[in-house]
Structure formats: structure tokens, C-alpha cells
Amino acid sequence: MRVTIAEVARRARVSKATVSRVLNDRGEVDAATAVRVRDVIAATGYTPSAGAVGLARGRTQTVGVLVPGLTRPWVGDVLQGVADVLEARGYALLLHTATRGADSITQFARQVNANTFDGQLLLEPPSTDFLRTATTPTVIIDDRAHHPGFPTVAPDNRAGAELAARHLLAAGRTTPAVITGPPRLTRTHDRSTGFTDAYHRAGHPTPHHVEGGLTREAGHAAVTALLAATTPFDSLFAHDDLTALGALDALREARIPVPTAIPVIGFDDTPAAAHTHPALTTIAHPAREMGETATTLLLRLLAGDKPPTTPQILPTHLVIRETA
Amino acid sequence: MRVTIAEVARRARVSKATVSRVLNDRGEVDAATAVRVRDVIAATGYTPSAGAVGLARGRTQTVGVLVPGLTRPWVGDVLQGVADVLEARGYALLLHTATRGADSITQFARQVNANTFDGQLLLEPPSTDFLRTATTPTVIIDDRAHHPGFPTVAPDNRAGAELAARHLLAAGRTTPAVITGPPRLTRTHDRSTGFTDAYHRAGHPTPHHVEGGLTREAGHAAVTALLAATTPFDSLFAHDDLTALGALDALREARIPVPTAIPVIGFDDTPAAAHTHPALTTIAHPAREMGETATTLLLRLLAGDKPPTTPQILPTHLVIRETA
DNA sequence: GTGAAAGCGCTAACAA
């Protein structure tokens, strides 16, 4: 049988209340008594039941985290940041994946209602409808769309794209072609305007844009089409690394040397980016920092702070490898 | 205020016990009463408090998972398998990382004692000492060492290495060089003997072994040394993909064509393996399946089944790309 | 400084 607070109280010849006081460092306990209680606790290896404490206090010291799936590498990075902060602060992390669409959401929402956790972190949630009724403190990590009313953390896509542009400009490239991500995503918009603005500011016209699509095949197709067309371009900026890798494939097939003839810059700093030939120059996300920032913010909300009204934007940075 | 079972009982004009019976589908409730209760539940959006249920039942419907860190890609894959099974069975997943060594373990152990979860899954745990006192059902996923007394799930490293050997043998390669992983690891031993045995069975001597070490640099160094030495070899088997990538680097520098002159096979099927040039032929782990298997096993233990006495070994497979 | 008692929201005998 597990040792309970009652057992500790009995052995220390005090009441449960006093044990509780010692447990929670509520002064107002005689030093000698405290020592006696602590001795019993040490001797029995007593640990308060998290469930009972949660029930009595109304707070579980647990944070729920909803992720879109665990196979994409950046999710692990963000999650590590979340776990670091949570573990340092003594919070437990309840993980849920949204791999089964609406079902997942329903299930997660049930947990919310079940008061399983004190607050929640949502990574690119498929929907936020279920939040309209809940009052649980929430922080969202997402750069695909705005979530008005919810504290949000996102990478600085705009500045990241500017970094890419300035790097190409510094190399004397005046007519880049841009392979974009899915339209309508805030992320795509930001990367697009960040890049374009930098070129405008340097006195150049709007770079040529073509739609890519998150896969190596899409990047390959886009560049093949670009080469077949008459559109001149002296460099490439892809909105994501996979597309950039596809672009690299197409350039290799066409025997166009990278970066000498056409420098290429990607976005995301996927693990694979470091291992291509030539290795991909790209813009890195502050994935782990996003997790940390979002979690720190959430814990502040739990402590009673009021949510920031503007998104928390974290800096991206340029990783120079061999393609640009 | 949250709606509680008492509130539902009041509105449906029944006792809490009856609501509880309806909630848990304990027949023995009049159909009409049940309908009335369900209506109130639907109308109020009532969800039982997980904490209270856990306290009353003595089971939390939660499984604790300890991972060595979330940045390594296979961890995410395993975890996805775990999450899939857990979510399908209505269990919650409490995640903990062991990035801070002994500290992490202590913290995790505390959760165990706090009865936070019904069972636990350990991914390559840094130590299992803390388990000696606990009685919580446990399943370990690990191929670095044996954990006698604990149900274990691991990939079939032996058979995987044999697959690699047979592939090279089929290509007529009789004198491969093997770049091993860290010595003393069960995994290293298994990959080594699996490969060697296949060569022995084919009537060839024991392949030349050199120690590698999980990094690209180590692979590069190993092959550079191999080339400088007089040791002849007609193919390479690396115990992990990163080492294989380093080997590829060294071969490229030496202008030795892959796979024509020297075919190369790695192990792990890291995300990067698909994106190198030439793309790496390698042995893939059943990462996700390991997560699923381990979780299914754990849930069976929770249901009262007795633990299997032998490790659950899951099949690896050969992924043929361009290097062999 | 300490204890008694009530209560957190549920389940599970035991009666009726």
C-alpha cells in the first residue's frame, strides 16, 4: 500500500494538516515538529499524490500540449523547448497529437473540460473553435494564420526573408526568382513581402514569384518550368527547404552550377539541409526558443498576468552553407 | 463555475450514483432515467473531472513516457506510435525528457511515486535504478543494453545487418569494411555479428572492422584512415547513417565513385539519408511500430497480463537508394 | 503552533 499523508501524520504524531504545512513550507510550524515530520517523510519515501493535491487545490500543475504530429522535426524542437521550461518549473506536460483531424480535437477538448490541465499550448491547431467555450489559459504557436484574441508566438518570417534577400543582393544578384509556399498562409505572405521589400529598397523591381509546395517534386517542377520559360533569373529563394532541394535537383540536371551560376537559399533549416551537396544555405527557425517563449508566457498567464495583445515574434537567422 | 456531477444529478433529479452509472455505462439503470441524465449532460456540456475520477478509482488513465530528448528524429517517430495507441485507447500521455541526466530521472521518479500515471514507457533510459522500488508496470524501448526483468522492445539489429550483408554479397562484394558504433552497446554487437555471420555463411572471412562514432566527422576519419592503410575493401557498411555520410564525404574527396567502386550502406534511415548525393542506401528502424508495440504491451500489463520474458524484437528493413 | 472538520468531484459498496 502506498504511504499517504495520514500515515505520515500518524507516525510523526501530528495531524494531517501539519504534515501538509510542512510539505508546502507554510512557516507557522514549530521547528522541532517540522524536523520530525520531515524525518518521517524521508524514512517512508512519501510523495504526495498528484491527483489528490490537484483535486484539493483545483490546479493540476499540468500543461496540455497539442501538436500536429511528431514526425516533423521542428515539432520535436519546439516541444523540447516546452519541456525544458515546464520541467524546470515543476509542471507536467500532457501531450496530444492532432493526427486524426476533428477527432483529435474533440478528444483534446474533452481533456480541457475534464480540467486535466491548468493551461494549454497549441501548435498549429487545425481549428480553434473548441476554445470559444473554454476558459483555460491558452498560448498558440502558429505562423500560418492569425488567431485574434489568443496570445501567439511565431517566427519572424518577414525578417528571415529579408536576410535571404540581403544575402543575395550582397552577392550582386538583382533578379531572383522566388518559389513560394502555400498561398493564403500568413507565413507565405510574410516571407514574400519581406523578400520583395528588401529588393524594392535596393532599387530593384519585384522578384518573379512562382508557386512551389513543400515537396522536393514541387521544387523540381517549378525550376524546370522556370528554365524552360524565358524568364531570366540569377538566383533562387525557396520558401521551404524541401522545395529548395528540388530546385537543386533541377539545376543539377540542367548542369547549372550552384552557387556560381545560381545561388539558392531555402527556409526552415531542415535536418536534411546540412547534408545535401552542395549543403543548403537557409533561414533557420527559432523552434526551441518558440517553445520556451510560449511556455514562459503561458506560465505567466497561469500566475495571473494579462495576455500580451500582440504576437510574440522571434528572430530567425541565416545559416550560410554552400548554396549561397 | 464548472458543472459537476452533483449539479447534473440535481437537474436530472437523481443521485450522483445514478449519474455515475450512466456515465460508465453500468446497465442497471432505467432507460428513461438514463435518457434524462444524458440530456442534462448534453445540455450542460458536463465532462467528469479526470482528477476526481482518478482519485476515486485509483487509476489515472495516464501513461508516463520518458524520452532521452526530442530533437533526435527517431524519438518523434516512436512517440507518434505511442501517442496513436494511447489516444485510440483513451489514455493520456505524460511526457518527460531526460535531458538533465540524474535530475530528470529524480523528477520522473517523483511522478511515478506521486501515482501520476498507471504505467510507464522508457526510451533508452539513462538508468533504471529508480525502478527497483516502484511497482508501476513498465515497458522499456532500448537496444543499447539488456534490462533483465523488464519487458523490452527493440529493433532487430542482427537481421538488419544481415540484410545489408546479403545486399553487398549479391553485388559480388566479398571484402567489405565495417565502421562500427560505440563498443559495448548491445546494438553495436548485434549489428556486427549479424553482418559477420552472413559473410561467414557465404564462405568469406570476417570483414575488417574499424570503430566509427555517430558523427559525420568520425565516418570521414575512419574511411580516410582506411584508404591510407593498405587494408583492401570493396564496400562499406556503417553502423549508422551519419557515419555513412562521413564515409561518402571521404570517398568523394578521394574521387572514388559510389556505388560503382565502393557501395556504401548505412543504418537508421535518418531523414537526411534520402537527401544526400548519391542518396544513402540504409537499414530502416521500425521506430513507429516500436512505439505502438511497446504501448500495446504496456496496456496489456495494465489489464493484468503477465509480462513477456523475452524482448519483443521488431523487423528492420533495407531501403535501397543510390549508394548500394 | 496545531488539530478537527469540511470539502475538492468522483466511485463503489451496501441498502432499500
Next chain:
DNA sequence: TTGTTAGCGCTTTCAC
């Protein structure tokens, strides 16, 4: 079939 009564293991007034 249903309600009553105890808990589950803790925290937290409120007395003393």
C-alpha cells in the same frame, strides 16, 4: 432500479 454513505488523499478554514 435507485439512493445513501463512505471513502480516495489531499488542502484549507476555523477553533483552540
